Amino acid sequence: MRGAGLAARAGCLALTSILAVAPAAAASPGDRPEAAPTATRKPTPKPSTKPTAKPTKKPEKPEKPEPPPAEPKPECNKQSGQPASEITVEPWAQRRLDFEQAWDITRGRGVTVAVVDSGIETAHPQLRGKVAGSFDATGTTPADCFGHGTEVAGIIAGTDMRKRKVPFVGVAPQVRLLNAKFTTGQSTTDNSLLPRAITWAAEHGAKVINVSVDAPDTPALRRAVLTAQRRDALVVASAGNVAEDQRGKESAAYPASYPGVLSVAAVDEAGTISNFSNHKTRIDVSAPGQNVISTLGDGYVGGLQGTSFGAPYAAGVAALVRSRHPRLSYQQVINRILITAEGGNGQGSGHGMISPMQAVSAVLDPNARPDQNGARPLGGSVPIGRPAPVDHRSRNIALGVAGGALTLAALVAFGGAVIPRGRERGWRPGRAALPTGAPSDDRE
Secondary structure (H helix, E strand, C coil): CCCCCCCCCCCCCCCCCCCCECCCCCCCCCCCCCCCCCCCCCCCCCCCCCCCECCCCCCCCCCCCCCCCCCCCCCCCCCCCECHHHCCCCCHHHHHHCHHHHHHCCCCCCCEEEEEECCCCCCCCCCCCCEEEEEECCCCCCCCCCCHHHHHHHHHHCCCCHHHCCCCCCCCCCCEEEEEECCCCCCCCCCCHHHHHHHHHHHCCCCEEEECCCECCCHHHHHHHHHHHHCCCEEEEECCECCHHHCCCCCCCECCCCCCCEEEEEECCCCCECCCECCCCCCCEEEECCCEEEEECCEEEEEECCHHHHHHHHHHHHHHHHHHCCCCCHHHHHHHHHHHCCCCCCCCCCCCECCHHHHHHCCCCCCCCCCCCCCCCCCCCCCCCCCCCCCHHHHHHHHHHHHHHCCHHHCCCECCCCCEHHHHCCCCCCCCCCCCCCCCCCCC
């Protein structure tokens, strides 16, 4: 996830007319001609029915009120990231989810995913050519002047460039993206922007809509989510973040708490629920949300934390499932993701960590529900293994120079009035120096 005012109109034109009085003895244009005068009798002029004089002055036009000066548009200071050459190991979230296993089956082709956020940097090498349409509810520009939307988009759809020594890749690199911008990253109390962006995405063919937002419950937002669901779009939303000093005061986040929305919490490298993840929100599944690497500007950023980054991992998995099983409804896709999730590890982790390969390949009754005696995949599914061991080199990538300076105050979240809370506190995405480590493999 900034203009110039209009010049005031100058003065008013006063119009005057020159007094033109017609001679009293002159005939008006259009009168019938009189007989020629004789020597003994002068012709009597025919009285004219037209005015003999024009008004001395035209009435002045009323002055137009000066329009109020337009509010200046915020400057678009695009974020810049670090070069890919500084990422030398595979990000832990990719290893943990191992979503490339599912790529032999599908990479998301045929599915459109909407990123409802701060915009997308379409010139990024791993996002170039992916955005099929854009909408700007802010009245500024569809460009991402904040960075958050580009980070989310990279996790969902970043192109596989590992042959070019770029270890980072998105979950579903063959999806198309819709850029539905509702925020500039500045404070706003306009709660209509988010519903408008969600509605636009649903009306323009999105089958998965990622909303990494913690917003208040409003009738407009409820209507927008219902509109999306009636169009069979699967809404994925972050569960919201809670700063340590606000623990115990948190409230449910929306749209994550609405029925039929896939709500996502954040976990760390060990699969344990993050201590900042909002427990008051109904949780469906969890996904990596600590020390995350993603796209930013024309480069990359490390040290990202927040449920905002767990949601796009789940959205990418939903896109893979919709590509592989196009006849499933959005609710059936959600059920499939819940049933195949790995067991939860800690309060607030829902059904557990998302499992991309299982969600795509498991043999399930299309109508199976996760609450039916803990329904699990039938025969033919791939067994779920233990969590991969933590590679602390990947953790170093995320932390880097930012180290201990990156705290919970750096959570990337959107506030109760649809405000990015972290940015409100002066946070900027960590520009972690990505240290040298073991090179990633060159798989394609």
